[in-house]
Amino acid sequence: MLNLIRKVEVDNFIDSRGNLDVVEISNELNFYVKRMYYISNVPNEESRGGHAHKNLQQIFFAVAGSFTINVFDGESTYPILIEAHKCGYYLTNGLWRELTNFSPNAVCLVLASQHYNSDDYIFDIDEYTRWKKEQ
Ligand code: TYD
Secondary structure (H helix, E strand, O other): OOOEEEEEEOOEEEOOEEEEOOOOOOOOHHHOOOOEEEEEEEEEOOOOOEEOOOOOOEEEEEOOEEEEEEEEEEOEEEEEEOOOOOOOEEEOOOOEEEEEEEOOOOOOEEEEOOOOHHHHHEEOOOHHHHHHHHH
C-alpha cells in the first residue's frame, strides 16, 4: 500500500502576518499537475468521490478544516485523515476513494495529473473490484 498512497509534506511558515503553507512535489512522484479543483461547503453527513480512476493520479490537501479519504484498493480500506496545515496525500491511479466527515469549514484541494475525462472513472464498486483483479 505504501507505494499507492504517499504522504506529501507541507512546510508551514507562520508569523504575525498569517500562515504560509508550501508544498514542493518530489520528483520521485513523477507527478505533473494538469488540473486542480477544490471542494467546499460539504455538509458533514454528505460524501464526495465514490468512484475509482483507472489512470488519474491525484494529490489531496485540506486548505482549511479536515476530512477523511477512505481509500479502497480492492481488498482493504484505508481511512486517511487530512487536516489543514498538515501533510497532503498522493493517491496513485487504480484506487477507489470516498471522501467523508468534512468539518464545517473544510476546503479540499485536489491536484490532478490529467485533464477531466469521464471515461477514466469507474462508478460501480463491484465493477471496480473485478477491474482491479484483472490488472
Ligand atoms: P463529481 O465527480 O460528482 O465530484 P466528486 O468526485 O467530488 O464527488 O463531479 C461533480 C460534477 O463536476 C460532475 O458533473 C463532473 C464535473 N467535473 C468536471 O467537469 N471537471 C472536474 O474536474 C471534476 C472533478 C468534476
